[in-house]
Amino acid sequence: MGTPSLPNYHGRRLLREVKRLRELAGLTQEQASTRLHLTLQKLSRIENGQLPGYHELRAMLRLYGVPRLDWEPLLDLWERARKRGWWRDFGLKDSGYVCMEQEAASVTEFQLGLLPALVQTERYARASLQHADDAETAVSVRMRRQQRLFENPLVLHALIHEPTLQQGVDREQLVQLVDRAQLPNVTLRIVPQSAGLHSGLEGSVTLLSFTDPREPDIVFTETVLGLAQTQDIARTSAVRRRLEQLATLALSAEDSLDTFKALIW
Template identity: 40%
Template sequence: MDRPKPNARKRLLANKLRRLRENAGLTQVEAGAPMRFNKNKMSRIELGYLPDYNGFVALLDRYGVIVSDYDDWVRQYDRAFEKGWWHAYGLDDMSYISLEADADEVRVYEFGIVPGLLQTEAGMRAAFAGAREPLSPRRLENEIAVRLRRQARLTDDDPPLKFHAIIDESVLRRPDLVPHEQCAQLEQIIERAELPNVTVQVVPINHGFHSGRNGSFTILSYPRLREPDIAYIEHGFGSLQFEKAKDVNVARLVFRHLADLALDEPDSIRLIRQVIAET
């Protein structure tokens, strides 16, 4: 039976172990030799298949981590094996939620729908109604509860989640909701934009072709964990996650380009108010 794939927290911790090994100037074979971890086992550890506690501590010692710093590493180890809050809603550790849960900042470009962290409940129901496979009533309510809990990080966390959304103007004008619900959705975007940790920009339709027309994407940042950014794309057949520096750097460059292309936030809010008036 195949072992379950490592969750995001295990992979993040595994990346740190790999960097410790590299900073110590050790190959995988050299690092694992005292514990009789062969190259295959070391490779799996650095992919997120973490060893037992004693093996983990032995690796810290092998990499020269001083004992007084063990507590922080052990906390990260214990947390990597904890079940996330999303399990109560039937979601596993391989979902996007597990990546977002540890992020300090999320940047999203959305070409198709209002970003989930800005949606009203009516907007969520409309988005889920368009899913390829219809959701059962229970699953639908769970998905909405998860999205509302994610949104709470914008206001309830200390510090709150930093969120920068760039939205194509066509998203604001799609008749996905009845008029009064559509106005409420647009008003909520404006309300969220007033938060100091939230930035909203709109790319006007009259810009014509640009790199954002290729599709939506998300960049997640982890400064408190001192981990590199992750780029994420969701598409009709599943999702893709990019961790290689060259791939993530391309995503950052495209996002910066779209931020320059978009209206600044005050002008974006004025455009959203204009759309409300026309609805």
């Protein structure tokens, strides 16, 4: 039986490919469902977000004329789609952002009031999350998320509003900023206070991108009302342009690194 829950990134890739293969084979959903001995509704659910069972997937690949030698990558995607995410062990009520960040290839963000979560020390994270409903779990999740910078390295481009460096940032945190800024997959740049009024003052924003060109970018913003997200292409494109504009106001990565070092002393 397929699971009714929405699939992860690997599952979404698989379902897009399964639909493409059906269309390439010249079969309508009705024709394919009849030959697969599935209801039309079941096949429609699969192509719109329900992961098929293992044997259902094999039957589809056989029907759609996929050579046996080409099955392995698709079966591997199925296995990855079924894999339990590490965040489930923390009992998160809403793991939407964490799940997407784990699957992303790159993160581009502007942070207005706090340092980017992926470069925070545990002490800084604990101070910034002290009012969370379950602060200890939130801190543990934030620390666990940072492993993506070292395992299957996530590319991070972070723009930091300069006043943030004067708000609860101790020597330990500055040393970590220097260390993280020197990772080959991390770019930290400071948007100086002298830049004056700019669009970043409207709030922090994070844009995630993926290796699969068919997986649209997703934007997240957070306010006191909670986390909002969109994969609407017009909106994500507008956010990308805003981030690019903010980047033109920022110090270079080298000058930003020198600033972090100077603040330590």
